[in-house]
Amino acid sequence: MRRTATGLLVAMAGVFVLSSQYLGVHPSVGYVRAFAEAAMVGGLADWFAVTALFRRPLGLPIPHTAIIPENKDRIADTMAAFLQDNFLTPAVVARRMQDMNLAKAVGDYLAAPAQGDTGIRLRAGAGALLAEFLESLDPERLGTQVRGGLKSLAARVxxxxxxxxxxxxxxxxxxxxxxxxxxxxxxxxxxxxxxxxxxxxxxxxxxxxxxxxxxxxxxxxxxxxxxxxxxxxxxxxxxxxxxxxxxxxxxxxxxxxxxxxxxxxxxxxxxxxxxxxxxxxxxWIGVWERIRASLIKTAREPGGALGGQLGASVAELGRVLRDDPRMQVQLNRFARRTAVGVATRYGGQIVRLVSETVRRWDARTVTDRIESAVGRDLQFIRMNGTLVGGLVGLTIHAAGHLL
Incomplete structure (x- = not known):
């Protein structure tokens, strides 16, 4: 898009040069020259404006250019404040979740895939997740902790x-x-x-x-x-x-x-x-390790009993969530209160995380990311400026002849 906008500007410059050489051939050539001249002015002006957002045009230290790199920290604070004011206040979170039936949506998803590939993937994913969780645990340490917990419980009984x-x-x-x-x-x-x-x-x-x-x-x-x-x-x-x-x-x-x-x-x-x-x-350590190894082996079997049990349990949970309005009300209320609590307790920390993350970015990173997000539309501004400038120049030229 940048090459297209620049090509259009170069084309207007070529038209201007060519039409200047043939002004005496016909009065209409003057209109073409006026259009091309104004189009160049409009295109250059919008090129300067677009470029000044992200860098200094031609590397010249012109005031009020490279706006985004120079104001990176202020942009970070503004983004954080916008996020907090519009998304992370308790009132906003509660209002946005008021009409959401999150429990029913989850129930529909969990109950539906039991017969298709999604259900197979869901069961396999749950089994793999359980296996990876068990493998990530320190066998000796966890066995000792479980034994200590059982010993403490048995000692109290x-x-x-x-x-x-x-x-x-x-x-x-x-x-x-x-x-x-x-x-x-x-x-x-x-x-x-x-x-x-x-x-x-x-x-x-x-x-x-x-x-x-x-x-x-x-x-x-x-x-x-x-x-x-x-x-x-x-x-x-x-x-x-x-x-x-x-x-x-x-x-x-x-x-x-x-x-x-x-x-x-x-x-x-x-x-x-x-x-x-x-x-x-x-x-007990030996018993626990055998139990853990057996669970890992069963969880990793794609068509094993654990996968079927997980799939059946997940589907049954989905049907309960889908068909029980009272359960939906309770879970939706819990989810809403949890989200409001998270916004209340951690909203400020989330906002600071956004602000500090953007602040740690170097100016080039900020510039590249914002320009990548909106760069296509910015190049349309340049092309529109070229065409609109040309039309304005053509209008002025025509008005001058009429007056």
């Missing part, structure tokens, strides 16, 4: 009453019976796996007479058979007295966990000893 209430509820609902059955089976298997050890212990405890007569072996068999028989009876008889004793013992334990200060103190000491054990800390 009195464990004994909670265990007692859980045990009482399990006994009342008879949910402890499968555990008793499992314990009985485990006891039987343990005895069976350690029969030789039990026989050896009985042989060692028996006196010499029993060993000499071989009764120690019969005694060992009788003990083992009695144990097996007892466990079998307990297992098959729901009303066995031993089961009643176990129920009574568990009920007493549940009561003591809730009401016995000494029992509660023992449980708390055991809990604190467990929390302070370095082995527990090492174990």
């Amino acid at each position: 009195e464990l004994a009453p909670l265990l007692g209430q859980m045990l009482s509820a399990a006994i009342a609902d008879k949910r402890h019976l499968p555990l008793i059955d499992s314990a009985v089976r485990w006891a039987g298997l343990t005895i069976e796996a350690n029969e030789d050890l039990i026989r050896t212990m009985i042989h060692e405890k028996a006196n010499g007479l029993l060993r000499w007569t071989g009764l120690d072996e019969r005694l060992a068999n009788s003990v083992l058979d009695g144990l097996y028989k007892l466990l079998a009876e307990v297992l098959v008889d729901p009303e066995h007295p031993l089961r009643g004793k176990l129920d009574e013992g568990l009920s007493a334990l549940a009561h003591d966990l809730v009401h016995d200060p000494e029992m509660r103190a023992k449980v708390e000491r055991a809990k604190n000893d467990l929390l302070d054990n370095p082995a527990v800390a090492t174990w």
Whole structure:
């Protein structure tokens, strides 16, 4: 555009020179010469005006030229004040957001893309974002922080009453019976796996007479058979007295966990000893790292379960926002208050950021950026000045002949 405007000015200069040589040929040549002469004046004047905005014409130190570079700081302050007065005051922010249904717009966007490529990209983007977030965390530091938080939370919770209430509820609902059955089976298997050890212990405890007569072996068999028989009876008889004793013992334990200060103190000491054990800390760090690695792997799978879950969750959230007017009112009110709060608290800082950023730019940067934004229209000013100047010169020339 600059070359076009300059070319038009050069063309008018050529017309002026050419028409000056043929003034005597015909009276109309004088009109052409007057048009070209005035067009040159208009074009040069507008070239000077446009150039003076950004730099000194021909490098000459003419006053009131290079206006933008010379007034860069004042322009920065003016831009900042304009931004604050028209966009960042609480009243303006609240008024502009009053008629915006931001929640519904977000809901429409989140609910709609579930069936298209946008939904796939949204799920993939959410999964990648989660994976990158997890990868950016320091595993050891975060694991330590999470462990410290869990330890602090566990330390504040009195464990004994909670265990007692859980045990009482399990006994009342008879949910402890499968555990008793499992314990009985485990006891039987343990005895069976350690029969030789039990026989050896009985042989060692028996006196010499029993060993000499071989009764120690019969005694060992009788003990083992009695144990097996007892466990079998307990297992098959729901009303066995031993089961009643176990129920009574568990009920007493549940009561003591809730009401016995000494029992509660023992449980708390055991809990604190467990929390302070370095082995527990090492174990938790390993557990957390496995959880983190598994989440990263799942999040990075394009068609994995996490991507589908994220997509379904996002779509469901979008449908709620789209179809629930009360939710929209609440979220819009929250968004409006948040924006007003940001404008109130940080409006001045945002304005200072704009002002200081422009102030730090060098004069050439400011000039280039503004000229790049409006330069095309500025060159039209030069072309219009050339044509309008020519028309004015033509009018004056014609008026002179008529008068």
